[in-house]
Amino acid sequence: MVEPTQLPPHVNAVQFLSRLVTASTMASVDGLLAGLPITPEGEYSFDEDHPERAWQQDRFHWMPVGGDRGNAGRIKLANFPVNPIAERLINGMEAIIELYHHREIVKFPDSPPPRSPRDAVKRYFGLPSLDMLPKLDSSEASQATRQAARDLARKLRIRLLWDKASREFAVAVEDEGIGQPPALVHRSLLSLGSTTKADKPYLIGVFGQGGSSAYAVSNLSWVVSRRAKDCLDDQEDGVGWTVIRHIFPKGRRDDYFAYLAAHPDGHVPSISADDADSAGLSHGTRFAHVAYNFGKGGSSVAQQMFRALNHVLYNPVMPFELHTSDLPDVVYGNAFRLSNLGKTRKSICPAVDKLFPPQAVGV
Amino acid sequence: MTDDQWQMHKSFVSAAVEGYGTITVRVVVLETSGSPVPSDDVPADVAPDELLPEEGNRPASTFLEDPKRGRQCCVFLINGQRQHAWDNAFIVRDLGLKYLRNRMIVVVDVDGLRPEAIAELMQGSRQQFYEGKVYDALAARVIATLKDDPDLKRLEEEAEDEVSNLQAGDEAVKSQLDQLIEEHHDQATRIGEGHEEAGDESQQLATGGSILQPTSAVVPGDSTVGPLACGPLLMMRPDVGTVRLRPDQTRRLVLCARPEHCWTSLEQLSVILDPPIKELRAAHTRRAGGADLDMTFEEPEDFDEDEYPIEATLRVAATFKQYAEPRILERRVVVSRPRARPPRPKQALKEEPTFLRVTSREPVQIYPGGPDVHIKVRWDGQDGLVVGTPPLWTFSVQCESTGTEPSYFITTPVDGRFELLVQASPGLRPGDQLRFSINAHGPEGRTLTTGVAVVVVEHPTPRRVELKYPGGAQRRPPYQLYYVTRPEWEKETCWDGRWTGDDPGAFEPPSERSPLSIFINQDMDLLVSYRESLLARKLEESSIKQRVNRYTAHVAFHLYQIFLKQKECQAKAKVEPTVETPTDSQLRDEIRRVAITLLKLMAVSQ
Numbered sequence: 001m002v003e004p005t006q007l008p009p010h011v012n013a014v015q016f017l018s019r020l021v022t023a024s025t026m027a028s029v030d031g032l033l034a035g036l037p038i039t040p041e042g043e044y045s046f047d048e049d050h051p052e053r054a055w056q057q058d059r060f061h062w063m064p065v066g067g068d069r070g071n072a073g074r075i076k077l078a079n080f081p082v083n084p085i086a087e088r089l090i091n092g093m094e095a096i097i098e099l100y101h102h103r104e105i106v107k108f109p110d111s112p113p114p115r116s117p118r119d120a121v122k123r124y125f126g127l128p129s130l131d132m133l134p135k136l137d138s139s140e141a142s143q144a145t146r147q148a149a150r151d152l153a154r155k156l157r158i159r160l161l162w163d164k165a166s167r168e169f170a171v172a173v174e175d176e177g178i179g180q181p182p183a184l185v186h187r188s189l190l191s192l193g194s195t196t197k198a199d200k201p202y203l204i205g206v207f208g209q210g211g212s213s214a215y216a217v218s219n220l221s222w223v224v225s226r227r228a229k230d231c232l233d234d235q236e237d238g239v240g241w242t243v244i245r246h247i248f249p250k251g252r253r254d255d256y257f258a259y260l261a262a263h264p265d266g267h268v269p270s271i272s273a274d275d276a277d278s279a280g281l282s283h284g285t286r287f288a289h290v291a292y293n294f295g296k297g298g299s300s301v302a303q304q305m306f307r308a309l310n311h312v313l314y315n316p317v318m319p320f321e322l323h324t325s326d327l328p329d330v331v332y333g334n335a336f337r338l339s340n341l342g343k344t345r346k347s348i349c350p351a352v353d354k355l356f357p358p359q360a361v362g363v
Numbered sequence: 364m365t366d367d368q369w370q371m372h373k374s375f376v377s378a379a380v381e382g383y384g385t386i387t388v389r390v391v392v393l394e395t396s397g398s399p400v401p402s403d404d405v406p407a408d409v410a411p412d413e414l415l416p417e418e419g420n421r422p423a424s425t426f427l428e429d430p431k432r433g434r435q436c437c438v439f440l441i442n443g444q445r446q447h448a449w450d451n452a453f454i455v456r457d458l459g460l461k462y463l464r465n466r467m468i469v470v471v472d473v474d475g476l477r478p479e480a481i482a483e484l485m486q487g488s489r490q491q492f493y494e495g496k497v498y499d500a501l502a503a504r505v506i507a508t509l510k511d512d513p514d515l516k517r518l519e520e521e522a523e524d525e526v527s528n529l530q531a532g533d534e535a536v537k538s539q540l541d542q543l544i545e546e547h548h549d550q551a552t553r554i555g556e557g558h559e560e561a562g563d564e565s566q567q568l569a570t571g572g573s574i575l576q577p578t579s580a581v582v583p584g585d586s587t588v589g590p591l592a593c594g595p596l597l598m599m600r601p602d603v604g605t606v607r608l609r610p611d612q613t614r615r616l617v618l619c620a621r622p623e624h625c626w627t628s629l630e631q632l633s634v635i636l637d638p639p640i641k642e643l644r645a646a647h648t649r650r651a652g653g654a655d656l657d658m659t660f661e662e663p664e665d666f667d668e669d670e671y672p673i674e675a676t677l678r679v680a681a682t683f684k685q686y687a688e689p690r691i692l693e694r695r696v697v698v699s700r701p702r703a704r705p706p707r708p709k710q711a712l713k714e715e716p717t718f719l720r721v722t723s724r725e726p727v728q729i730y731p732g733g734p735d736v737h738i739k740v741r742w743d744g745q746d747g748l749v750v751g752t753p754p755l756w757t758f759s760v761q762c763e764s765t766g767t768e769p770s771y772f773i774t775t776p777v778d779g780r781f782e783l784l785v786q787a788s789p790g791l792r793p794g795d796q797l798r799f800s801i802n803a804h805g806p807e808g809r810t811l812t813t814g815v816a817v818v819v820v821e822h823p824t825p826r827r828v829e830l831k832y833p834g835g836a837q838r839r840p841p842y843q844l845y846y847v848t849r850p851e852w853e854k855e856t857c858w859d860g861r862w863t864g865d866d867p868g869a870f871e872p873p874s875e876r877s878p879l880s881i882f883i884n885q886d887m888d889l890l891v892s893y894r895e896s897l898l899a900r901k902l903e904e905s906s907i908k909q910r911v912n913r914y915t916a917h918v919a920f921h922l923y924q925i926f927l928k929q930k931e932c933q934a935k936a937k938v939e940p941t942v943e944t945p946t947d948s949q950l951r952d953e954i955r956r957v958a959i960t961l962l963k964l965m966a967v968s969q
Binding site: 074077079082083086090116117118129130131204307308310311312313314315316317333334335337338341348349350351352353354355356357358359360361362363 | 386387390393426470476490508512514
């Protein structure tokens with residue numbers, strides 16, 4: 001019987017967690033991992049039918065993301081740096097919606113699910129499609145709606161971090177959504193193609209692999225997640241965490257992406273709820289992608305990020321904050337920005353802004 | 364604000380949805396921040412139809428992922444996330460809105476498509492849609508919705524006007540060169556070759572002139588107008604039946620070919636007014652995709668207003684390569700008395716609307732398989748009356764049809780104006796009559812009603828007709844243009860001596876046996892340097908050719924002016940011996956100065 005590998009006595013869990021959630025360079029993550037008992041990639045080869053084979057007790061092991069050694073083809077899907085970030089943000093939006101939906105179900109078990117992601121945002125946060133926000137009047141109710149949008153944006157954050165010494169970018173996406181209990185992290189956040197969303201019309205993703213493309217455009221990623229206490233559903237409270245990296249097996253061409261596992265069944269390492277509380281980590285999920293490959297973006301990456309996110313998430317179902325400097329920018333999408341033309345001193349109204357009613361296609 | 368104000372535009376129930384489901388299309392055209400292109404960016408010798416390289420300071424730049432290219436100005440969204448995009452080539456190619464390409468943004472929300480349709484579009488890579496059947500239908504719908512949108516067409520015309528103002532100097536040169544041609548007809552011998560060049564006794568259409576001659580021509584029409592012909596049609600935009608003018612106001616029409624690409628094979632184009640009216644000018648300027656026809660009635664100071672209305676017939680004839688029969692277009696022209704009309708006060712919109720009416724001219728025509736028809740409708744109800752759940756007022760539309768019933772939609776009112784969009788659905792046949800009743804339903808059973816007739820007509824096809832049409836008699840070319848290169852510098856055709864690298868050109872006055880001869884030195888030192896500088900900048904071959912052609916035309920025109928001045932001086936000298944005629948040496952210096960100035964200007968402004 002293999003027991004899950006624990007952080008103590010190797011490291012102090014609270015200190016480890018506090019350092020992990022601020023790690024933004026390869027050196028800082030490698031430094032953290034150096035203190036852990038990790039079996040080298042060459043000493044453990046994942047076998048789907050017998051994952052416990054060659055497993056070394058009390059050590060962490062690199063296990064293929066999604067439990068599939070051939071996962072590279074389903075992870076290397078990005079052709080532009082911004083797309084994986086957008087997918088991560090979409091996952092964050094879904095986590096926030098899921099949190100409120102879960103709470104609704106607890107209160108009103110017979111409540112029908114929202115018909116769409118926008119319907120969910122309207123139901124739970126009272127928000128219209130974001131491109132309609134600038135068209136609201138100046139009444140108190142409208143101001144309250146705008147404020148609600150601003151408050152909601154604080155629940156989903158993307159941070160662009162630049163380390164001058166190592167010349168590395170890191171992208172961190174943090175949501176205050178439902179989060180995952182440690183026991184489910186490997187089946188949800190680290191799954192590939194096995195979506196739990198297909199029967200949930202209020203969620204966005206379908207393929208269950210969009211966010212994973214971020215692993216391929218960074219040297220290394222880490223994830224930390226904690227389920228909201230009122231949504232545990234008999235699961236144990238605590239923080240699940242892991243590190244994801246690209247593995248190039250010696251003498252083979254089938255590179256793959258692997259995460260640090262604490263047990264042959266795929267469980268990720270965990271930290272107790274008390275330690276998580278001590279580290280100040282509440283519910284939600286944080287992904288960080290370290291040494292992110294922005295191509296030749298250089299110092300203009302921050303500026304391009306705002307533009308690109310507004311374009312890829314053209315009219316997102318909810319806003320989010322982009323932290324590139326001290327003050328965050330709120331990203332509402334280009335559809336909002338177009339509607340906002342003429343509403344500020346610096347901009348002028350468009351010559352035409354026309355919305356056609358629904359048009360039938362293929363009739 | 365009502366709690367559901369933001370549901371506006373989406374509260375309307377469209378016609379029964381079949382096929383792949385529905386999409387919503389939003390189009391935004393940004394205001395220009397001044398001139399459409401910063402003036403210091405415009406090369407002095409840029410051609411009217413030349414596409415300048417895209418830069419990052421275009422109005423739409425800030426809304427593009429990549430501002431330095433026209434990338435992704437049309438986006439397709441699923442749950443607000445961009446899943447596919449088009450660049451601005453589709454605005455030029457599919458919508459024909461070239462001058463809006465840097466200002467226009469299209470947002471297509473495909474959330475209304477059926478799950479199976481979305482499943483076909485979406486790929487695991489999330490990079491773009493799969494371009495299969497659903498995609499084709501989606502693309503066709505987006506284009507049909509926007510293609511003939513009246514607001515977009517209006518903005519395109521306004522933008523064209525702005526661009527034409529930028530090119531005013533260039534147009535003036537062209538106009539004067541045309542004059543040059545006209546004034547030298549008498550000394551010409553031939554005008555063209557092949558079917559354009561008739562014998563001594565024959566006459567030729569599309570060359571101007573007033574001799575009525577029977578001919579076989581091709582006009583746009585349906586099956587009742589002569590047998591079917593082949594080749595392109597000559598068309599006009601907007602395709603009005605009567606061109607209405609006001610004094611001293613220029614109206615611009617666009618002459619084009621259908622199919623549009625045939626315009627490149629245009630050989631000759633003539634525009635005449637019958638009867639000729641001396642105050643009425645119709646100047647045409649050929650461009651890459653068509654010709655601008657500017658019509659102006661210049662009212663003389665002593666003009667008696669009782670003479671209005673003035674009527675004439677505009678006749679346009681064109682010949683295209685490989686097609687001997689000219690293409691003819693005729694339109695009635697009416698000049699009406701000036702109307703002093705104060706600007707209309709903005710209509711006050713009411714909480715209790717009192718009328719609903721169609722403002723498009725009836726009968727509205729729709730072509731099977733063509734773009735959507737936009738029927739303009741007005742009411743005096745406040746825009747907010749139709750938003751909210753439920754809205755205070757709703758619109759409904761009924762269609763009576765003698766054949767297939769097309770899909771139709773109503774847009775949201777803006778300042779009391781909205782549109783009924785009728786799709787040119789498959790199954791519509793020429794001759795079908797459609798009658799739409801548009802109703803506005805308010806509280807307490809209040810109803811406002813209006814109606815509009817739509818006729819399905821077939822696309823005009825080329826029809827061969829026999830007619831008598833005024834054309835030009837055989838006439839001679841106005842001048843002969845010769846190009847001189849370095850090996851020919853030894854010939855003594857340069858003023859009173861031989862050619863050098865400093866000479867841009869020269870002329871020889873017309874004689875009984877030859878017209879005015881204009882010589883252009885293609886190997887002038889400065890011109891060679893200019894050509895090399897264009898090559899060094901890796902400009903397109905066509906751009907280099909256009910710029911060198913422009914230089915050549917300007918120098919040729921200036922030589923013509925010098926010739927006129929010389930002629931004038933010679934005439935005066937016969938009467939007044941003290942008047943001096945410029946010597947060849949003086950003329951040589953003048954054209955040198957002109958050419959140097961021109962080339963320096965063209966080089967500096969780039």
